Amino acid sequence: DAMVIQNPRYQVTQFGKPVTLSCSQTLNHNVMYWYQQKSSQAPKLLFHYYDKDFNNEADTPDNFQSRRPNTSFCFLDIRSPGLGDAAMYLCATSRDRTRTTTMGFTDTQYFGPGTRLTVL
Amino acid sequence: GESVGLHLPTLSVQEGDNSIINCAYSNSASDYFIWYKQESGKGPQFIIDIRSNMDKRQGQRVTVLLNKTVKHLSLQIAATQPGDSAVYFCAEFSSPSGGSYIPTFGRGTSLIVHP
Numbered sequence: 001d002a003m004v005i006q007n008p009r010y011q012v013t014q015f016g017k018p019v020t021l022s023c024s025q026t027l028n029h030n031v032m033y034w035y036q037q038k039s040s041q042a043p044k045l046l047f048h049y050y051d052k053d054f055n056n057e058a059d060t061p062d063n064f065q066s067r068r069p070n071t072s073f074c075f076l077d078i079r080s081p082g083l084g085d086a087a088m089y090l091c092a093t094s095r096d097r098t099r100t101t102t103m104g105f106t107d108t109q110y111f112g113p114g115t116r117l118t119v120l
Numbered sequence: 121g122e123s124v125g126l127h128l129p130t131l132s133v134q135e136g137d138n139s140i141i142n143c144a145y146s147n148s149a150s151d152y153f154i155w156y157k158q159e160s161g162k163g164p165q166f167i168i169d170i171r172s173n174m175d176k177r178q179g180q181r182v183t184v185l186l187n188k189t190v191k192h193l194s195l196q197i198a199a200t201q202p203g204d205s206a207v208y209f210c211a212e213f214s215s216p217s218g219g220s221y222i223p224t225f226g227r228g229t230s231l232i233v234h235p
Contacts, residue, residue, distance in 0.1 A: 004163070041227070041228070043209070045222065045223065045224075108154060108169065109223070111163030111164045113163050
C-alpha cells in the first residue's frame, strides 16, 4: 500500500495561475519535506515541516509556500508559477528529523512518486 | 542560472556485469550519506547508507565505499540486472546548526543495463 501519496501525479497550470500540490502520508511521520526536481537534476529541498514547525531553505523563492493542516497532509502552493517552475515536485516524510543517536543515524526519508508540473 | 536540458552522466553495462557509480560530495563536514535509486516516474528509494566513521558498508548486491580524503563516494552493484536500470543519486547529510541533518543531493547517474 502506498505510504506517501501525491495528488495529482500530473498537473498543468497556466503562467501566473496559482496551483496547489498535495501530499498525504499514512505513516504518522512527524516530518514532511518538499523537493523540486528539474529534468536530469538532483532533488532540491524547498522546505520541511517538523510537526507544525515550518523550516524554509534560504534560497527557496517567496513564490513557494506550504501548509500543513494536520499530521497527514502537506500542501505546496505556488502563487504565480513561471515557466522555470516546471518540474517534478517530490514529497518525502521521516518519522523524525535525521539525527545521530547511539544507534547511528535515524529516520531516513520516504519519498512519494512526485507530481510533474507543467506550466503553459 | 539553471541549465536547461542538462544530461545526466550515463553508465551502460551488460546484464551480469558489476557496476560502479561514483559521486563527489562537497561538504567535508558531512557525516552521513545515502544512495538513492530513482526509477522513471517515481520518487527516490533508499538503497544503502554509510556514516563518515566507516569506509565501507555492504548490503545485498550493493556496496558503498567512502573516501573522506577526496570526498568521494561510490556505489558498487554486483551482477547488475535490467531492474537496476534507474538514476542513482548520492545524498550527503550535514548539520550546520548542530541540530537536524539536512540532505543535499548529488547530480545523479543514469544506469542502463542491457540484457
